[in-house]
Amino acid sequence: MHYIESGAGTPLVLLHAFPVDARMWNPLRSRLEEQARVITPDQRGLGESSLDGTTARGMIEPAAAPLTVDRPSVDVAAADVLELLDQLELPRVVLGGCSMGGYVAMAVLRAAPQRVAGLLLVDTKAPADTDEQRTNRLNVASRAEQEGTGGWLAENMLPNLLGAATREKRPEVVGDLRALIEAQPADGVAWAQRAMAARPDSFEALRAFDGPAMVAVGAEDTITPPAAAREMADALPRGELVELAGSGHLPSLEAPDALADAVRPWLAGIGV
Template sequence: MHYIESGAGTPLVLLHAFPVDARMWDPLRVRLEEQVRVITPDQRGLGESALDGSWARGMLDERSASLIVDRPGVDVAAADVVELLDRLELPRVVLGGCSMGGYVASAVLRAAPQRVAGLLLVDTKAPADTEGQQANRLGVATRAEKEGTSGWLAESMLSNLLGASTRQRRPQVVEELRALIEAQPADGVAWAQRAMASRPDSLAALRAFEGPAMVVVGSEDTITPPEAAREMVDALPNGELVELPGVGHLPSLEAPDALARVLLPWLASIDV
């Protein structure tokens, strides 16, 4: 599993959204790294991480690799994260995820809650997909495999991923996001969509987590709006809600200063 690491202090693992890679966290990283050890992996099949997991897991035999590629699931992505923590010799971390990254973070909670000292959920949700949402994901996966993703995936997602304020006032962010989406391998896009389509409801995992938790949501997020954030905060025994005005689904790109301001004191309060 390819990852970017910088800084020193509280270990913070940040899992990226779909359909981008770890670079979505770079604007936030430079605002945290004087006080925080920031670790941002590329999830399986996206960015520079192999789809078969071979980088994350060492040498897999061909049959095992094929079985994993053929079984998309957030539990598989969560196992990659736990393996990375083992390799970095990190028994506990603050674990954060945005959108798809939040789904994977919740899967880590189900599989290895003892590894999570604090939980950060950014513009994500707990419920499983509806049948209609599943069908849409599977349709995108099939199209990506047949046609690739160039020319249509970014165009179909940009207006939902970024808030209206960002689209109107920060065209450079729109173009940066477009480039990130266009850089993703089609087979990784398809695998991730199928993994998300099959994920279970995560509310029980959130209710069972007694550590500190922060839920961040952009006020202009139309994919996972503030009511989805409030549902997660209500489930978390020690949850705290932060709503960022004028921000959409990707605050690390849209408002890294505002996100860093709320994260730094919260991270400083967590005993890892």
């Protein structure tokens, strides 16, 4: 599993959204690395992490390798994360995830809550998909396999991923995000969509987690809007809700200063 690591201090593992990779966290990383050891993996099949459990250098990950293309599941992705924590000899971390990364973070919480010292959920949601949402994901997966992802995937997703303020005033963010989407392998895109389509409801896991938790959401997010964030914050016994003005679904790209300002004091209060 490929990952980017920088900084020193509290171990903070951040899981990226769909359909991008760990680089989406770079603007936030630069604002947190004086306080935290920031670790951002590329999830299975995306970025530089291969779909069959090998790394970019061709090394097999023992625990994750048997769980391959025929097993699209956020639980498989969570097993990848836990294997990485073992490799890095990190018994407990602050775990964060945006969108799909949030689904995987909640899967880690179901599988090994003792490994999670604090939980940061960014523009994600706890319920399983509706039938319509599941069908849409499976259609995207099939199209990616049949046609690749060039052009159409970014065009279809950009208007929803970014808030109106970003689309109107920050063309450089639009261009960066387009490039990230275009860089993702079609088979990884398809696998991730099927994994997300099959994910269960996670509210029970949130209610059972008694550690510090922050739920951050872009005020302009139309995919997982503030109401969905509020439901998660209410379910978490120690949940704290932060709404970020001028941001859509990807505040680490759209509003990194505001997100960092919210995370720093919260992170400072967590002992690992």
